[in-house]
Amino acid sequence: MTQKTAKLHAARRAAEVGEPLPRHGWRRAVAVYPSPYEVAMSNLGYQWLFHALASAGLGVARAVWPDAALLAEVERDTLRAIDDDRAAADADVWFVSLSFENDLVRFAELLRLAGLAPRAAARDDAAPLIVAGGVVPMLNPEPTAALADVCLLGEGEAVLRPFLDYLRDHDPARREDFLAGLRDLPGAYVGRYYQSRYAADGRLLAVEARGGFPARVAVPKEARFDPLLTRLHLRAPSAAFGDTLLIETARGCVNRCRFCAAGHLFLPFRPASPPASLPRLGEDALGLVGSNVSGHPELERWIAAADGRRVTLSSIRRGALSDAQWARLTAAALAAAALAPEAGTARLRAVVNKPATDKEILAEVARAAAASIRNIKLYYLIGLPTETAEDRVAIVELTQRCRDAAMVGWKAKGRAGKIIASVNPFIPKPQTPFQWHPYGDPAERQKQLADLRNKLRPLPNVEMQSESPREAVLQALLSLGDRRTADLALRVAEAGNIQRGLKAWRPDYLALLTAQREFGDCLPWDHLDIGVRRDYLEKEYENALAGKTSPPCNLGHRCRLCGAC
Ligand code: SF4
DSSP: OOHHHHHHHHHHHHHHHHOOOOOEEESEEEEEEEEEHHTTTTTTEEEEEHHHHHHTOOOEEEEEEGGGGGHHHHSSSSBBBBBTTTTSSSSSSEEOOOEEEEHOOOOHHHHHHHOOOOOGOOOOOSOOOOESHHHHHOOOOOOTTTSOOOOOOOSSHHHHHHHHHHHSSTTTTTTHHHGGGGGGGGGEEEEGGGGEEOOSSSSEHHHEOOOTOOEEEOOOOOOOOOTTTSSSSBBBBSSSSTTTTEOEEESSOTTOOOHHHHHHTTOSEEOOOOOOOOOSSSEEEEEEEEEGGOOOOOHHHHHHHHTTTEEEEEEBOOSSSSSSHHHHHHTOOOOOEEEEEEEESSSHHHHOOOOOOOOHHHHHHHHHHHTOOOOEEEEEEETTTOOOOOHHHHHHHHHHHHHHHHHHHHHHHHOEEEEEEEEEEOOTTTTTTTTOOOOHHHHHHHHHHHHHHHHHTTTTTTTEEEEOOHHHHHHHHHHHGGGGGGGHHHHHHHSSSSHHHHHHTTTHHHHHHHHOOTTTSTTTTTTEOOOSSSHHHHHHHHHHTTOOOOOOOTTTTTOOOOSSO
16 A cells, blocks of 8 residues: 555545545445546435445445546555555445446446456456446446446436345355346346347347346336435535535436436436425535426525525526526526527427527526626537538527627626537437437547637637547447447557547447437347337437427326336
8 A cells, every 4th residue: 555545545534524434334345436536526426325335334435536646556556445545356345336438448447456357257256246337327238237247227226225135135255146146136237147149240139138137127216316315425625516515406307308318317307305404514505406407396495495505506498597596596696507508500409309599598698697697608519410510600609699698797797707618529328319310420520629619719708618529439439339339448448548449449430430220220228118118219309300399298297208107
């Protein structure tokens, strides 16, 4: 164990606010998040996970992606847990939280840094049992299933408790028996019991269950959830939202935007009421998290629950906030607001099922600026189905007009602000109506982003942000890939570079990105049942291509449209 790592871990523990995790319990679990500490400690899924493990009586320690400055040291020594400095491999079970597809690369790397084989098939019974959960395997478990022994598919509250009951009664070191016995457990997906069949040309024909595991895997969800559990439990001041008590306010979304994976995966919409009182961990702000926080039926009560803290909203939908609510948010010191027009034209916004006229968007921006909000972020996607060059030109025009609309409010307050255009490549996601759509040619996407940057950069009070196009390509392949795509994560991890990893994996990867999937094709996640019917998704894709919108959920009216209620 090296001095530097021990010092950093001690400093982190000393700075954290909240209950320290229990070191001893009926088994030793390591809660793993394959991103840096600052990102991990701002993730509600990860916070829920280590708190739930501790509440169940396990000894719990956390392991995250090491700091860049310490990576060489970890290579020489081993991956160690933050909470007790013990080797992460010295555990009965790892629980790995996967929120983003590209985390699969770091997941593979963390296994290697811990001295464990990244592939499940190459580990023996002496290795900890590796359990993975989170949005990534819930959408498409196949790439993850090559690395983890077990994927837990479902909302944490619904799948973790039965799994822990099973773990208490069965020895994970007797791996073969342990895994075989999971066949009846809700949401337990054991990769070795699901085998893919391919055609001679490499197309996926089927994913077939063996060993008594269900052919169709139900992904359990809870009818309601307790926001006091899905909140920040341990506040790390150096984290991305280090001064904010993040809390989940709703799951699912009534609007069913066709590109949105979380909005579909967590259907039906389930808003939570604010608790009678919220704990305090010495934070300045309350961060309300959900797919459409501004549309929450009890938003006013959530804002009131801030009780003197600043309020931040993870998303604001056009038209969802009244003037009075904007004023309440300003009174609660909302400093920045994010709106997501998604596309530059009303036509393309109808395609993605987020209908709005330019006038409505401009009015919302004007209201935000008049409410003293100085940083207004506008989210756009490029590469959407049916998109044309005119749609991209319209992104520049709309941003410029938003800036002009905001300037009126800013001038009245005597202080100019900034419009931040966040433009990113659209990535088709499993379990959404766009799951059949191709990502497209990465070179074209890169050119389109550069063109937008050139046009937006000269505009005063406007800034453009975008993610790396290479990361987007990796995400597109890992999102939609079958079991063989785990090799891509391993190759990128080995190469330490996306481009080299892609070439080493499959020089013809471009064909995968540009291929249009047909309704008759077998998709790697077709055997999962998240509650939303496939024929509904097909119809929605057809509606999108025809430019037709679908109405929001009609809650409380015995709707059967998508199958989730
Ligand atoms: S069944 Fe109807 S109300 Fe329920 S989630 Fe689907 S569209 Fe919405």
